[in-house]
Amino acid sequence: xxxxxxxxxxxxxxxxxxxxxxxxxxxxxxxxxxxxxxxxxxxxxxxxxxxxxxxxxxxxxxxxxxxxxxxxxxxxxxxxxxxxxxxxxxxxxxxxxxxxxxxxxxxxxxxxxxxxxxxxxxxxxxxxxxxxxxxxxxxxxxxxxxxxxxxxxxxxxxxxxxxxxxxxxxxxxxxxxxxxxxxxxxxxxxxxxxxxxxxxxxxxxxxxxxxxxxxxxxxxxxxx
Amino acid sequence: xxxxxxxxxxxxxxxxxxxxxxxxxxxxxxxxxxxxxxxxxxxxxxxxxxxxxxxxxxxxxxxxxxxxxxxxxxxxxxxxxxxxxxxxxxxxxxxxxxxxxxxxxxxxxxxxxxxxxxxxxxxxxxxxxxxxxxxxxxxxxxxxxxxxxxxxxxxxxxxxxxxxxxxxxxxxxxxxxxxxxxxxxxxxxxxxxxxxxxxxxxxxxxxxxxxxxxxxxxxxxxxxxxxxxxxxxxxxxxxxxxxxxxxxxxxxxxxxxxxxxxxxxxxxxxxxxxxxxxxxxxxxxxxxxxxxx
Numbered sequence: 001x002x003x004x005x006x007x008x009x010x011x012x013x014x015x016x017x018x019x020x021x022x023x024x025x026x027x028x029x030x031x032x033x034x035x036x037x038x039x040x041x042x043x044x045x046x047x048x049x050x051x052x053x054x055x056x057x058x059x060x061x062x063x064x065x066x067x068x069x070x071x072x073x074x075x076x077x078x079x080x081x082x083x084x085x086x087x088x089x090x091x092x093x094x095x096x097x098x099x100x101x102x103x104x105x106x107x108x109x110x111x112x113x114x115x116x117x118x119x120x121x122x123x124x125x126x127x128x129x130x131x132x133x134x135x136x137x138x139x140x141x142x143x144x145x146x147x148x149x150x151x152x153x154x155x156x157x158x159x160x161x162x163x164x165x166x167x168x169x170x171x172x173x174x175x176x177x178x179x180x181x182x183x184x185x186x187x188x189x190x191x192x193x194x195x196x197x198x199x200x201x202x203x204x205x206x207x208x209x210x211x212x213x214x215x216x217x218x219x220x221x222x223x224x
Numbered sequence: 225x226x227x228x229x230x231x232x233x234x235x236x237x238x239x240x241x242x243x244x245x246x247x248x249x250x251x252x253x254x255x256x257x258x259x260x261x262x263x264x265x266x267x268x269x270x271x272x273x274x275x276x277x278x279x280x281x282x283x284x285x286x287x288x289x290x291x292x293x294x295x296x297x298x299x300x301x302x303x304x305x306x307x308x309x310x311x312x313x314x315x316x317x318x319x320x321x322x323x324x325x326x327x328x329x330x331x332x333x334x335x336x337x338x339x340x341x342x343x344x345x346x347x348x349x350x351x352x353x354x355x356x357x358x359x360x361x362x363x364x365x366x367x368x369x370x371x372x373x374x375x376x377x378x379x380x381x382x383x384x385x386x387x388x389x390x391x392x393x394x395x396x397x398x399x400x401x402x403x404x405x406x407x408x409x410x411x412x413x414x415x416x417x418x419x420x421x422x423x424x425x426x427x428x429x430x431x432x433x434x435x436x437x438x439x440x441x442x443x444x445x446x447x448x449x450x451x452x453x454x455x456x457x458x459x460x461x462x463x464x465x466x467x468x469x470x471x472x473x474x475x476x477x478x479x480x481x482x483x484x485x486x487x488x489x490x491x492x493x494x495x496x497x498x499x500x501x502x503x504x505x506x507x508x509x510x511x512x513x514x515x516x517x
Contacts, residue, residue: 022239061262126232215429218425
């Protein structure tokens with residue numbers, strides 16, 4: 001994937017941090033909404049972006065790669081200039097100001113998270129919930145070795161609370177979900193984030209895409 | 225395993241894409257791997273290079289060691305079961321690790337049957353030398369595939385051969401008329417339904433990592449440029465002179481596999497790589513990739 005120069009960038013476009021993890025799945029969902037996803041690997045890729053998605057994956061790996069090439073500083077800089085950021089799963093950990101038992105990473109949301117809070121892969125699960133701010137319909141939620149948001153500070157709006165933990169929050173500049181909307185057929189969270197970034201996603205896309213399957217991401221990496 | 229559980233297991237592998245899975249034999253090594261940016265660790269008693277050198281029967285690692293390693297890191301933990309040894313797999317599932325590698329690096333327990341992976345809730349990764357082997361494992365319930373390569377050699381040539389073979393066979397499958405698919409499947413021992421899926425998708429339906437003989441950042445980037453979704457590094461890290469630095473270099477090169485300047489940066493100052501073995505010098509009965517079918 002060769003990102004084109006900013007000057008030739010057609011709108012609308014959102015960035016997806018492309019250091020490790022579920023990058024293609026987010027790019028795939030953005031495409032459903034008529035938004036071009038730009039894989040972000042270096043500080044230059046961030047310039048002019050209205051929004052950035054931090055995908056699922058391993059937060060320790062992404063955090064290390066963010067630091068060594070200065071992408072973390074560039075993200076903080078663009079965030080201060082108004083770029084919105086959405087973290088899914090590991091991305092939520094990167095955004096948290098406090099990570100239980102570890103040092104924090106970008107630290108842009110006043111909240112405490114616990115990594116891999118449910119146990120092993122055998123404890124990964126799916127659920128359904130209504131998130132009124134995002135959609136009136138029940139949304140499918142996929143939790144894979146998911147973190148929990150344990151508590152949030154003032155000014156952090158809780159979008160979804162489940163049993164003993166918080167699953168989704170937002171602030172004016174951020175969105176964080178401990179689950180993976182990009183691993184379901186639902187584009188509701190991607191639409192919500194795009195609108196938050198000031199973009200106009202395609203209006204005539206079904207909220208639950210019947211054309212989605214768990215292999216949809218593979219069309220971006222066919223053997224040539 | 226119901227379809228929903230299988231989907232979650234395939235999706236965990238998707239979250240490992242672009243990452244490096246490292247073999248570790250102690251808690252200390254597991255911590256080094258995690259700190260270096262590994263996306264998962266493979267908990268083992270002996271790395272493949274030592275298994276190869278010491279000979280004898282290689283079995284599942286001691287459960288206490290696997291449990292200790294699991295408790296010492298927060299990234300996913302994998303462990304190996306012998307091919308066909310479904311009770312070793314039951315133990316690993318009971319230990320609640322995250323992924324089982326049904327691996328040719330261990331001495332096979334069954335020379336006819338691989339494990340029926342559909343009976344488990346825990347996900348499996350399996351090795352393959354070609355497309356048909358990959359699809360047989362997927363048909364048995366594997367949620368992730370890796371090349372077999374030739375483990376413990378520090379020689380990437382077999383992993384390259386296996387990846388190129390899979391890609392070539394996928395291209396063949398894509399380009400033939402439908403009426404030729406049955407014959408192609410018969411000749412290659414390929415499950416027909418799985419072959420049709422590959423024709424639809426233009427690739428394997430699950431994540432496919434490189435494994436077996438990777439020792440340098442350039443090896444990792446090579447396998448990524450050949451189309452692998454991520455890499456396993458077994459003996460290559462903890463058999464090198466400076467494991468922590470080499471581990472970081474391989475993580476960096478895997479993430480930036482298309483950027484020669486960054487791969488160069490990742491390759492500087494790593495110390496000595498593990499000693500390598502010429503495949504032709506290994507007696508045929510000591511080759512691991514031929515185990516399983």
